[in-house]
Amino acid sequence: MAAEQTEPGEALVGPTLVVGAGQAGISLVTALRELGDDQPVVLVGDEPESPYERPPLSKTYLRGEHDRASLHFRDSGWFAEHGVELLTGEAVVDIERGPTGGRAVTSAGRRVDFTRLALTTGAANRSLPVEGAQLEGLHSVRTLADADRLAPELRTAGHVVVIGGGFIGLEVAADARAEGASVTVVEAAERVLGRAVTATLSDFVREAHERRGTRILLGANVVRLTGRGGRVTGVTLADGTELRADVVVVGIGAVPRTELADQLGLAVDPAGIVVDEHARTSDGLTVAAGDCAVGPNPFGRGLPGPTRLESVPHATDQARAAAATLAGQPTAYAAVPWFWSDQAxxxxxxxxxxxxxxxxxxxxxxxxxxxxxxxxxxxxxxxxxxxxxxxxxxxxxxxxxxxxxxxxxxxxxxxxxxxxxxxxxxxxxxx
Known part of the structure; x- marks a missing residue:
């Protein structure tokens, strides 16, 4: 589902350029309009789809319980009605800006002139750096295309290995068990969900999955994927254990996409593009929000210091703060983080x-x-x-x-x- 677009090579003039058409991007654009900002907006996404929900991809959509069309936030009429030029299937590959604006160039050769800039570039799944990672049957889940590739294989697989015991990995493991597969989760740390939840919840989740028939290996490292005829057939662990696998799903975390921020000379650390409580980057002009950004703890309780959260509520709330900054109505991002996960x-x-x-x-x-x-x-x-x-x-x-x-x-x-x-x-x- 894509809106009508101008021809590649044709210059566009949009006072606001939003790079990244995920949850944060569409939330920022929507918030601008809710704030009464009526300046033209160009929203650029590198996927061929218009903005859509990601959480169902590893849950109801993967199980065939969520139809594709209902994932999309807006239809093409909404973008036209609200003065938003949506460019899908194009990545911004070059960008420069000065105090009063700048220009971006997309992978299709399209030029976009802007006066205001927002980076909502999201994150990319970490790849598995081992021998055999090029084999067919190896999957990750972040995009709609990823889920479309994985779903039919998951329904017919007899043996599934999930590498990574985070939320996505455990949700996929539950889906695979529901389809009748033999499932093994391989986690390098000493507990599942180790970075996100208490040890009490972590232990419960592991035991709950094991009661439902999933095997969970902790403190286990993958060293090799084996295959036959170009397709994965097994996973080898550091201790020599061989796991049979018809399908392997990798969920070992995500890396913020900061390439454009680097190009612009913005402050970036390993956790993401550095922003303040108003979602402003180090140049004081550009804003950033969502999975790509790291900023002050918006909650104000617990550990102080820079925080990067990966969730729909966070992306939405930080994007609203970014929109308010662009609209000249700065409001500090302060919200209680919340999250949910459906596993079996x-x-x-x-x-x-x-x-x-x-x-x-x-x-x-x-x-x-x-x-x-x-x-x-x-x-x-x-x-x-x-x-x-x-x-x-x-x-x-x-x-x-x-x-x-x-x-x-x-x-x-x-x-x-x-x-x-x-x-x-x-x-x-x-x-």
Missing amino acids: DLRLQMAGLPQGADHEVVRGDVAAERFSVLSYRNGLLLAVESVGSSADYLAVKRALEKGMTIAADAAADSTVPLKRLISRPVDTRSS
Whole structure:
């Protein structure tokens, strides 16, 4: 689904150029219009699709439960009505700017002149740096095209190996088990979801997948993929273990796409394009948002310092801050991070950031797969992780959004709804 486009080589003049047509890009454009900004916009995406939802790709879409058309955020009429020129299937390959604007050139040779610039370039999946990585049957999941390639193979595979025990890897593993495949997850770290969740939730998730028939290998490193006739047939681990594989799915993290920021001379570190609380980059003119950007912790609780989050709510909220900056109505990006993951019949819901916690409270029944983990630092509520306990999740999310807390000793009593325990306002920037 693509909007009508001008011919390659024809110059476009758009006061605002938005590079990257993912969640952050479409959110930024939408926010500009909601703020009353009516200047022309050129939105450029290197995929042939118009902007679409990514979370269903490793969940309902991969299982065939989500139709393709409903993934798209807007139809072509919306772009025309709102004065947005959408360029799909083109990457910006060259860009330069000065104090009053600049020019970009796309892979099709199209020139785009602009006065305002936003980088919402997203991230790219890390590739697997081992022998055999060129074999057919090796997949990753980030784009609609990725999911379209993987889905039919997943439905017929007898043996699936998932490399990486992050959210995407575990969601795909659950999908493969639902299709009847024998599934092994290979994780190099000592626990799954290690960078994102508490050890309590991590241990539960591993055991829950194992109860459902998935084999999970921790502290395991892949050294080689083996194949026959150009197609993968197995995975070799560092300890010599050989795993049979008809399909291999790699989910070992993502790398922010910062090439254009480098070209512009913007401040970039390994975590992404450096921005402030208003989504401004180091030149004070360009904005950046979403998976490509790293900035101040928008939550204000827990560990201080630069933060890069990969989630739909983060991309949306930071993009709104970027739009406000471009529109001359700067508003600091300050929001409670939240996230969800569907894995088989499990729904994990998280709000806040548990990193830096010094105490946790588990309420509910872990064995019954209905519980919540509340994380605290210096007695202040930081986060909740809920499994089958949406009421707990919603109560904590709302408390955090209002700058409130819940006393740890009271939270342990699962017979008392958390919404009744929300207490005094706190300074969310003080800890």
